[in-house]
Structures are given as structure tokens and as C-alpha cells.
Amino acid sequence: MAYKDYYETLGVPRSASEGEIKSAYRKLAKQYHPDKNPGDDKSAERFKEIGEAYAVLNDAEKRKLYDTYGHAGEVPPGAYGGPGGVPGGADFGGFDPSQFSDFFQGLFGGRGGGARSGFSGFGGGQVSLEDLLGGSSGGIGGGRRFVQNVEGELQVSLQEAYQGSDETIQVEGRRITVHIPAGTRDGARLRLSGQGPGGGDVLLTVRVLEDARFELDGDDVTVSVDVPVYTAALGGPVRVETLKGPVQLNVPAGTSGGRRLRLKGQGWPRKGGGHGDLYARLTLTLPASLSDQEKELYRQLAELRK
Incomplete structure (x- = not known):
């Protein structure tokens, strides 16, 4: 039975560490992301393959099964949770890499700006793939849902940081109120637990705008x-x-x-x-x-x- 060499797909050796796999995935995902290659079917297919490879190699149990059976081309039925155990058609814990583009677009509320104009990373229209993929993953395919910690920046005025304020951002089409405590400093980190994709966290870095006065x-x-x-x-x-x-x-x-x-x-x-x-x-x-x-x-x- 033919199989896909996921190590080759990500361009890493079979001895690659978890960090090396994640780094390779992020680099390739940014390179072949549909938003960077509109209308390019080959890039879209490559992006899907990258997601499939990462879904397996980033999960210790699935990687062990793949190393044991996949390398020999003798994957037992159901080993990966998919029909017939074929990696290309596997369920991978409910993760479908082909849905990445829709996920990214939904997460950041499209390109028309979010509820909070100063919020870059989710609704502000300033998000980069590097910002998103820089978030620590709770495990793609590591369970029955896609769990991802994502990061962004929230800009507030000096007066808002001084007095404290409630800001509204948009994540995956949902409006979320973020409380900025009085006296917040530039670079402060806020965590919105469970507000990210699949129950992951949203990690915000507060950027306090300078006031010339x-x-x-x-x-x-x-x-x-x-x-x-x-x-x-x-x-x-x-x-x-x-x-x-x-x-x-x-x-x-x-x-x-x-x-x-x-x-x-x-x-x-x-x-x-x-x-x-x-x-x-x-x-x-x-x-x-x-x-x-x-x-x-x-x-x-x-x-x-x-």
C-alpha cells in the first residue's frame, strides 16, 4: 500500500524533534498559505499535505504508529482513525487541513477590520501568518478538535491604559470584551482562556500608544x-x-x-x-x-x- 512520507513533506529527518517539526510546519504553512497564493491550486494542495503531515508528526501517539507501520507501507486498518488506515484519508482527530483557509478567515473576521480598529492580529486587518503560526499549538489533531493558542496585539491610548478600559475585539466572528486594567504598561500580556480556536487561548500583547504631551x-x-x-x-x-x-x-x-x-x-x-x-x-x-x-x-x- 502506498503511503505519504510525512517527514519528506515537511522536509525534516525522521529523528526530528518536536520543535524542529513545528518550526518546519510553520515555515511551510506560511509559504503555501492560500491567502499568499490566491488561485494557485498546487499551493492549496501542498498546504493541505503540510497540514496532514503535521497532524500526524506533531502527535506523539500518531507519530509512533506512523513510524512503526507507515514507513513499511503496511498501515493496519484504522491505525490512524481513518477509513482503511490510509494516512491520506485519515480523520486525524477531527482535523481537516483543507479547512485551514476558512478557519484563518473566520478567525480574523475577514479583511474588513474588526470591532476594535486598534486590534491587530485578529480583527484589525494587520494580521500576518507569522503572527498566527507563532502561537503555541495545543495540538493539531491531538484530540477530537483543533486546539490552537493564537496571539495578537491590542492598541490602547495612554489615557485608556492609565484609567483602564473595556475594549471589544472579534475572534472567529465572536465579539469579545477585553478589560484593560488601570495602570497597564506597554508590553503587558493578557490571556483570554478558552476563547481561541477549539478552546485554545487568545494571548494579547497590549501596545500603549505614545502621547506627545x-x-x-x-x-x-x-x-x-x-x-x-x-x-x-x-x-x-x-x-x-x-x-x-x-x-x-x-x-x-x-x-x-x-x-x-x-x-x-x-x-x-x-x-x-x-x-x-x-x-x-x-x-x-x-x-x-x-x-x-x-x-x-x-x-x-x-x-x-x-
């Missing part, structure tokens, strides 16, 4: 504040943007440019409770244009300072 240093935040020269000289209130919203700050008389004034407890949330501080870095400003009277007053001031 704020500089984050540990738990402290620095913001630049424009102060008119007359306010700096005489003292007075100025408006300061914070992550909670604008507040009023009284600038002491005789303040120089570059001075930093602290607003206690207005910084980033601390893990143990409370907040860091916010520092207002003062920048002295002049009007874009001066009237003749204003120029004369500045000349008088310059004379007084001599």
Missing part, C-alpha cells in the same frame, strides 16, 4: 506647560494637562523657564496602590507678535535691568 518615567509623568513671561514674572495660574484631565497650577512669581513643579499623586498608578507624581516642566513663551506699546514696555524693563 506626556513622558512616562516609572510611576512619574512629566508634561510640558507653556507659561507667559508675565505670569512667570508676577506669578499666577496656568492650565496643566494631566492624565485625569486639565487642572490649574499656581506658578510662583519669579519662575524661570525649565523649572519643574510637582503635582503629587497625579502620576501613573502604582502596583501596590496609589499613584506616582506628575511634574510640570515650565516653558516661557512670548506672544507671536507685540504691539508698539508692549515693545516699549519691554524696552523700559530692559533699561531697568541694566
